[in-house]
Amino acid sequence: MxxxxxxxxxxxxxxxxxxxxxxxxxxxxxxxxxxxxxxxxxxxxxxxxxxxxxxxxxxxxxxxxxxxxxxxxxxxxxxxxxxxxxxxxxxxxxxxxxxxxxxxxxxxxxxxxxxxxxxxxxxxxxxxxxxxxxxxxxxxxxxxxxxxxxxxxxxxxxxxxxxxxxxxxxxxxxxxxxxxxxxxxxxxxxxxxxxxxxxxxxxxxxxxxxxxxxxxxxxxxxxxxxxxxxxxxxxxxxxxxxxxxxxxxxxxxxxxxxxxxxxxxxxNCQTTSKLISDHFDGNSLKSEIWKTYQNGGNIDVSNSFVTLSTSKTDTFPYIHTLVNPFPVTGDFSAKVVLQYLTADTNGAGLEFDRGIPVNGHPNYDNVGVDPLLVIWQDKGPNAVQNKLRAYLNDQIVWSSNGFDFNKHTIVLKYINGKASISIDGGPYSAEVETSRPTSIWFGNASKAGIDNWSSLKIDQIKVSQPSEEESVFHDSLHSEMLVLDLYEINQIGNTQIIPSTDGLHLKLAGNNTGSEFHAGINSKLTVKGDFEAYFDFKLVNWPDHSGARLGMGSAILGGVERVSFTEKDHNGQENYLIHFIGKEPSGFTPTTDTTGKLKFKRVVNTLTGYYYKDNNWIQIDSATSSTSDLNLGLDLWGNGQDHWSKGDWWGNKDVEVVLENFTIIPNPI
The missing domain is CATH 3.40.50.200 (Peptidase S8/S53 domain)
Incomplete structure (x- = not known):
């Protein structure tokens, strides 16, 4: 080199x-x-x-x-x-x-x-x-x-x-x-x-x-x-x-x-892992993925799910993966769809384990097999029993109100060495720092002399690198090219979008005319549910009385929901603010910043805008979000007419900003 x-x-x-x-x-x-x-x-x-x-x-x-x-x-x-x-x-x-x-x-x-x-x-x-x-x-x-x-x-x-x-x-x-x-x-x-x-x-x-x-x-x-x-x-x-x-x-x-x-x-080596995706859509389990232990019980595969059940004592039907179904490096998510058919003294459940079982139940017969995630339901005298529970590293992180026979979707998210789970699309649990799992096990746990059993069916198991909806999106914007598979490019009027190794340069020429002119990018990542999103900005050329506005919003050309840095009313005063369509801009916060950060955060249906000052995020204002699915973008824009009914006329001056570190965090913990 x-x-x-x-x-x-x-x-x-x-x-x-x-x-x-x-x-x-x-x-x-x-x-x-x-x-x-x-x-x-x-x-x-x-x-x-x-x-x-x-x-x-x-x-x-x-x-x-x-x-x-x-x-x-x-x-x-x-x-x-x-x-x-x-x-x-x-x-x-x-x-x-x-x-x-x-x-x-x-x-x-x-x-x-x-x-x-x-x-x-x-x-x-x-x-x-x-x-x-x-x-x-x-x-x-x-x-x-x-x-x-x-x-x-x-x-x-x-x-x-x-x-x-x-x-x-x-x-x-x-x-x-x-x-x-x-x-x-x-x-x-x-x-x-x-x-x-x-x-x-x-x-x-x-x-x-x-x-x-x-x-x-x-x-x-x-x-x-x-x-x-x-x-x-x-x-x-x-x-x-x-x-x-x-x-x-x-x-x-x-x-x-x-x-x-x-x-x-x-x-002639074996691959280190093989990500699993099984919808159980055949009449038997895939022998290259699963090892089965009938042990006198029943393992039935039909109608796109596998059912484990038993009808007598001293029977132990189990299934576990033969090879590591999880990535050995990098972040991943794992989804399981399951439903209990019965729940009684002898419990049944699913585990994501550290170690691959050799025989039988991982906890009973395999020294060194350590569960990371356990989904379990049984009947007993303990306060934690008689309900469906989810454990991370032996700590309960979720439980039902009583016996639960509904279908549930469990998602384990593993990011930067930390695990958390979500049940049925709900908020993720607190993160647990832990080593990654290497096997999947599920089955019944019959005990000698007891003839009351739990049974469950598994509809789907899938392990994948984080999907768009579950992954953190981060782009430093330090590149001489924009990847069009990640962004849409939006330009109106005499504007420029210049990718560079020091950030994304957005420019508006002073000779723009017409009602709107924009230079911006829109992420193709659709964000559902709660999220945080932020970016860094630097003002390169930001003259007084320009009428320019810099922002992040859910529709960068439509101004549906956005947090902004803007010069208002040609008075030379910069402000942080939020603006939702059909509403007046609000939260005007005067500033003299020439560099800064802006953040949008949604919790349920409330969107809140923030700016960064003295190592803290400071709230600008909040309002009710109009949509649950967003494609967030960044842009620089101006108007050649009274767009906000506040005298926002374009000042006919060249404007340039540099953007960096565009980050979207779905379902922040």
């Missing part, structure tokens, strides 16, 4: 190489936060088995080809090509404003050069090629149009496995067509030339994800010394066939890179 800015002024090469092999792995196996590590960093068994060559881009002409050839002579096995040459005749007119391109003759000439080079090395070199970012068929780009056994053409996917779309002064998106595989290329954390880190977007950063995995496969090859060793063709086949299935608006292969699956195809 190039630490000297003069060697790599736009940081492209540094970012590409960093994804493959940035190494902040230090003694003691810890990381230096917030620095990053590349795909190959810290992987056991490959230290010293790889090295890098960094070459100039396509604009250096034949020097690039010579550099590749020289690297091959030194023994390279994987060549990453995060570069492209576009054919002018097929590039849409609006794209030509942002991308250089070549004549048909030059394009065909370069295609021939690449084809000759790649074909010459089909048996010993794998070429990994970025598909390009123009939103066109990749056949119009070279070398992405070279389709051989030893070429992998990589498109970009986003966090939701959609085809990537970005905003760089205009729409930019991943190319499509005859693609080998997709890999993450939206908001990729990369090093900058000269030091530091930033977010990068594009197939240039998706390709090195694949190159890093390919290099790892060659380095881990157990047959490297015999005739069964990996070849470029074999590695390509492994990477493509082990990818996760995805569905996108335009074809990008239908597969997204799965590094773990690819590695395990080479060294």
């Amino acid at each position: 190039l630490r000297d800015y003069d060697e790599d002024p736009d940081g492209h090469g540094t970012g590409v190489v960093g994804i493959i092999g940035a190494n902040n792995w230090i003694e003691g196996h810890s990381y230096r936060e917030p620095e990053m590590n590349g795909v190959l960093s810290g992987v056991t068994g490959i230290t010293g088995k790889y090295r890098f060559e960094v070459w100039p881009g396509l604009n250096h002409g034949m020097s690039l080809i010579n550099a590749i050839s020289n690297s091959i002579k030194k023994g390279s096995k994987v060549v990453n090509l995060s570069l492209t040459l576009r054919k002018c005749s097929t590039l849409p007119i609006e794209k030509k404003l942002f991308y250089s391109c070549a004549s048909d003759n030059d394009f065909e000439s370069w295609s021939g050069i690449f084809t000759e080079l790649f074909s010459k090395h089909q048996n010993n070199i794998l070429f990994v090629i970025g598909a390009g970012n123009e939103g066109v068929d990749s056949s119009n780009n070279t070398p992405a149009n070279i389709l051989l056994y030893n070429t992998i053409v990589v498109a970009s996917s986003d966090l939701n496995d959609n085809r990537s779309k970005w905003f760089i002064g205009g729409l930019s998106e991943s190319n499509y067509g005859n693609i080998s595989i997709a890999a993450p290329g939206s908001d990729v954390y990369i090093p900058k030339s000269g030091g530091g880190y930033k977010l990068g977007n594009g197939t240039s950063f998706a390709a090195p994800m694949v190159s890093g995995v390919a290099a790892m496969l060659f380095a881990l090859d157990p047959n490297v010394a015999n005739e069964n060793k990996l070849t470029p063709r074999k590695v390509k086949n492994i990477i493509v066939t082990t990818g996760d299935n995805i569905t996108t608006d335009k074809p990008i292969s239908g597969k997204r890179l799965n590094a773990e699956n690819a590695v395990c195809a080479v060294i």
Whole structure:
């Protein structure tokens, strides 16, 4: 990687190489936060088995080809090509404003050069090629149009496995067509030339994800010394066939890179976890997921649920997962839908456990299996019995008023090492700091000599990375691109939206006319129920008597519900305030802040606005929310007429602000 800015002024090469092999792995196996590590960093068994060559881009002409050839002579096995040459005749007119391109003759000439080079090395070199970012068929780009056994053409996917779309002064998106595989290329954390880190977007950063995995496969090859060793063709086949299935608006292969699956195809390992999603829609339990213990009881699978029951003493029907159904890293949520059919002396329930049971009930027969979450109901003399209960780390966090035979949805949320639960969409319990679970168990607990039993049915069990409704949304806005899968862009009038590494710049020109002019972004995350949302702002150009307003609201062009920082009535006085449609603005709080934070918080149906001062959130005002589902956004706007009936006329002055750290927290605890 190039630490000297003069060697790599736009940081492209540094970012590409960093994804493959940035190494902040230090003694003691810890990381230096917030620095990053590349795909190959810290992987056991490959230290010293790889090295890098960094070459100039396509604009250096034949020097690039010579550099590749020289690297091959030194023994390279994987060549990453995060570069492209576009054919002018097929590039849409609006794209030509942002991308250089070549004549048909030059394009065909370069295609021939690449084809000759790649074909010459089909048996010993794998070429990994970025598909390009123009939103066109990749056949119009070279070398992405070279389709051989030893070429992998990589498109970009986003966090939701959609085809990537970005905003760089205009729409930019991943190319499509005859693609080998997709890999993450939206908001990729990369090093900058000269030091530091930033977010990068594009197939240039998706390709090195694949190159890093390919290099790892060659380095881990157990047959490297015999005739069964990996070849470029074999590695390509492994990477493509082990990818996760995805569905996108335009074809990008239908597969997204799965590094773990690819590695395990080479060294025959078991995956560390397999997220579970079971609706019990067959006539039997899935043997690859569940281990069953009939033990004289009944386990019935029908009508999209599994029922556990018994009718005699000394019977113990149980079920537990065979492999870890929870992610081994990162946040997750787990949902269970269950219903008790009977409740009596012998209880029944469900557990999320630390440890995987070997036989029988996890608490009775398995030393070292420790429950995190327990849902239980039975009949007995204790005050806590005769009702449905939920436990976290042996502490009751929820209970019914008595025996409960209703269907319930239980959601466990695990974020930053802390667990909490919600029952039937209610508020989450207090967080409990705890280790993560590794197995799921449910069943009956019959006791000898007692012939009264509880029984229950499970309709659904699903473990997933946090869904949109359950996850914290955070964007530092420190990127030169906006990911259009996350935002809608809204502009009216002579305005500008400029993504940058120091934040999102919003500008209004002083010569705007008309009733409204706006520059803003709207999150595509739909927030249901309670939430908190906030952002940071900095006034870059905020002249007196401009009439500009900066805010966060539920509809950034409609002004439905918002908290704002604004200059009012051309009197030069800035204020914090809230404004709901159909109501007068309220909570005017004079301020001289040039930087600050604004927050919206909803509890039930009340929305409250806050500003941040002296390390505290200070309330502006509150009002009744008009809707339960919101898509929050940020914007800068002005009006050329008496919009609020308060004399708000545009002051014909240029205005600019910078926004950072847009955060939405659904269901805050």
